[in-house]
Amino acid sequence: MPVPYFLKQCFWFHILxxxxxxxxxxxxxxxxVVDLIIEKFLEIVIILIAAKTGAELMRRINQPAVIGxxxxxxxxxxxxxxxxxxxxxxxxxxxxxxxxxxxLLFEVGLETDLxxxxxxxxxxxxxxxxxxxxxxxxxxxxxxxxxxxxxxxxEVALFVGAAMTATSVGxxxxxxxxxxxLKTKEAKTIIGAAVVDDILGLLILTVVAGLLGNDGDFSIQxxxxxxFKAVGFLLLTVFLGRKLSPxxxxxFVKIPSPGTFVTGCFIFAMGLGAAAHSVGLHxxxxxxxxxxxxxxxxxxxxxxxxxxxxxxxxxxxxxxxxGSEVNITILASLDVFLMGxxxxxxxxxxxxxxxxxxxxxxxxxxxxxxGMAPRGEVGLIFVAVATSTLSSVINExxxxxxxxxxxxxxxxxxxxxxxxxxxxAKKQQDDDRFESPVVE
Numbered sequence: 001m002p003v004p005y006f007l008k009q010c011f012w013f014h015i016l017x018x019x020x021x022x023x024x025x026x027x028x029x030x031x032x033v034v035d036l037i038i039e040k041f042l043e044i045v046i047i048l049i050a051a052k053t054g055a056e057l058m059r060r061i062n063q064p065a066v067i068g069x070x071x072x073x074x075x076x077x078x079x080x081x082x083x084x085x086x087x088x089x090x091x092x093x094x095x096x097x098x099x100x101x102x103x104l105l106f107e108v109g110l111e112t113d114l115x116x117x118x119x120x121x122x123x124x125x126x127x128x129x130x131x132x133x134x135x136x137x138x139x140x141x142x143x144x145x146x147x148x149x150x151x152x153x154x155e156v157a158l159f160v161g162a163a164m165t166a167t168s169v170g171x172x173x174x175x176x177x178x179x180x181x182l183k184t185k186e187a188k189t190i191i192g193a194a195v196v197d198d199i200l201g202l203l204i205l206t207v208v209a210g211l212l213g214n215d216g217d218f219s220i221q222x223x224x225x226x227x228f229k230a231v232g233f234l235l236l237t238v239f240l241g242r243k244l245s246p247x248x249x250x251x252f253v254k255i256p257s258p259g260t261f262v263t264g265c266f267i268f269a270m271g272l273g274a275a276a277h278s279v280g281l282h283x284x285x286x287x288x289x290x291x292x293x294x295x296x297x298x299x300x301x302x303x304x305x306x307x308x309x310x311x312x313x314x315x316x317x318x319x320x321x322x323g324s325e326v327n328i329t330i331l332a333s334l335d336v337f338l339m340g341x342x343x344x345x346x347x348x349x350x351x352x353x354x355x356x357x358x359x360x361x362x363x364x365x366x367x368x369x370x371g372m373a374p375r376g377e378v379g380l381i382f383v384a385v386a387t388s389t390l391s392s393v394i395n396e397x398x399x400x401x402x403x404x405x406x407x408x409x410x411x412x413x414x415x416x417x418x419x420x421x422x423x424x425a426k427k428q429q430d431d432d433r434f435e436s437p438v439v440e
Contacts, residue, residue, distance in 0.1 A: 040092045044317075046083050047093070047324075050076045051316035062418075064171050066377050067410055069316045070403070073323020074331065084324045093321060099270075100318030101384055102287040103311050104377060106269040108198060109291020110300060124192030126357030131193055131372050132165045132200045135350025139164035142346055146339065148398065155393045159386060162208045163402050164347045165201040167194040168376025171410060172417070176371075186363050190371040193354065198378060199234075202288055205382055206230045206281050209389045230281055234289055237272065241293030249297035262306040268294060282389070284381060322380055325387050331400040339397075340404025347405050348373050348413070367420055373413035379406035 054068030076083040087094040139161035143149055149156030172194060176187040210226035252264035269290045276286025294303050330336055355369035383402055386394040 043084055043093055044096070046076060047073075047317055047320045048313075051320045054320075055316065064374075064376060064410055064414070065316075066171075066319055066380070067407060069319035070323040070380065070407070073320035074326050074328055075323075076320075077324030077326065077328070079326065079328045080324075087321060087325065093317070096314060097318045097321035097384075098283075100314040100316070100321075101381060102269055102273045102283060103307070104315050104318065105202075105284045105287035105381070106291040106294070107304070107307070107311060107315075108378075109288040109293075110295050110304060111195075111291075123358055123361055124189050125196060127189060127354045127368060127372070128193035128196030128200070128357075130357050131167065131197050131351050131354030132204075134353050135164035135347055136161040136204070138346040138350045139343070142343060146342075148339075148401075150395075152393045155390075156398055158208050158211070159382070159390065159394055160343070160398065160402065162201065162204045163375075163379060163382040163386075164343075164350055164405070165197060165204060166375045166378040166382060167197040167201070167351065167372050168374045168378050168410065171374045171376040171414060172371045176421070185361075186367045186371065189358055189361075189363065190368055193357075193368075193372060197372070198288075201378065201382075202285055203227070203230050203234075205385060206285050209282055209385050210280065226280070229279055230285060233276060233279055233281055233285065237275075237286070237289045238292060241289070242296045245293045245297045249294065249299050249303070253299075261302070262310070265294065265303050265307055266310065282385060284385075318384070319377070319380060322383055322387070326400060326403060327396045330396050331403065336397055336400045337404065340401045341408070343401050344405045344408035347375065347409055351409075364420070367417065370413050370417045370420065374410045375406045376410045379410075 050072035051069045054070075054072030055065035056068070058065055058068030074080055078084060078086050084093070087097070140157045143153060143157035143160050147153075148160075172190055173187070176184070176190075207226045207230060210229075248268065249261075249264070252261045255261075255264075269287050272286035272290035272293075273283035274286070276289070277283045294300075297303075351372040352369035354372050355365035358365055358368050379402070383399055383406070386399055386402070
């Protein structure tokens with residue numbers, strides 16, 4: 001039976017009323033959402049263009065890409081050209097940056113060969129321990145000597161000391177690789193020691209971040225609890241992961257759907273980052289552990305190759321993001337610049353004296369000392385934690401000083417190392433193990 005005409009009129013009348021009501025109430029909301037989405041799209045485009053431009057400029061003058069990406073972020077950031085707004089925790093840009101840092105630490109962990117690490121012996125261990133203790137002591141003491149930090153002097157001293165323990169294994173290995181010297185005893189010693197420094201540095205960073213949090217409170221009991229958590233998490237995940245990771249990654253291989261393997265690797269990295277966060281640690285600790293475990297699956301080359309394109313896209317976002325949050329007026333101030341030079345010098349000396357651990361082993365100790373000096377991407381991880389977790393304790397001046405330290409040591413050390421190696425090291429077959437989207 002056909003529907004009466006007047007009922008049709010009533011039906012469409014109600015529909016039109018609803019549409020009109022919806023349009024008046026929600027049109028502005030929809031327009032605002034669309035504008036926000038487009039705005040974030042443009043920010044991502046700006047960040048990627050700036051990252052690649054900065055990286056290419058650095059490549060042309062034989063400097064690490066990470067420095068170009070950091071400087072690009074400073075230039076286009078809120079305090080620079082103003083092309084990017086302040087990033088809020090949880091928004092698109094900060095989330096992409098967080099993913100980038102997780103992938104970066106996963107990559108660093110992937111290159112940590114546990115078997116080779118055990119076989120490197122006492123020399124690398126001595127170099128590593130001195131390379132952590134000396135710069136930490138110099139950084140901690142310099143804060144008190146220079147009267148930095150104000151009411152949070154103790155907390156700032158802890159952070160600066162921790163930041164100075166970093167060593168960029170990727171940048172140093174790249175210099176050795178370019179000169180065909182990765183097989184030398186000096187290179188193996190530095191790489192082994194840098195890996196230990198990264199592990200110890202991450203543990204120190206985790207402890208410092210856990211102790212300071214957002215209020216700067218400190219207690220010996222908290223120190224013990226956080227240290228126990230960090231060490232326990234790493235030991236437990238490595239112990240269990242060495243047994244499970246081959247099975248997990250073989251499972252990824254057996255699934256025939258295209259892209260399953262790289263998706264599985266991504267999930268593995270993010271999952272362990274979330275696991276670390278769930279026990280009160282920073283996600284980067286879990287990501288690093290995930291990389292170490294992934295390397296135990298005997299698929300390091302494939303994992304690295306599959307993840308490389310994602311890393312090329314997202315890791316630079318992290319470095320540009322860090323730069324974009326730096327107050328360029330503070331960074332360029334004379335006082336901060338001079339303080340940055342002094343801290344850079346102390347950071348260099350702190351790593352240079354680590355070569356004492358290799359005396360009498362028939363190696364060029366200058367090469368080892370200089371090779372341990374670059375902070376690079378690892379140093380910027382400390383900056384990232386300071387700008388997020390420790391923002392109420394670590395002020396912009398301290399962050400700017402640490403950035404100067406990262407830039408100076410990352411630029412100067414490879415130049416000195418390159419000159420020494422060209423004079424003294426014999427050319428050997430290149431090794432691509434440490435190729436990285438961060439330092440290419």
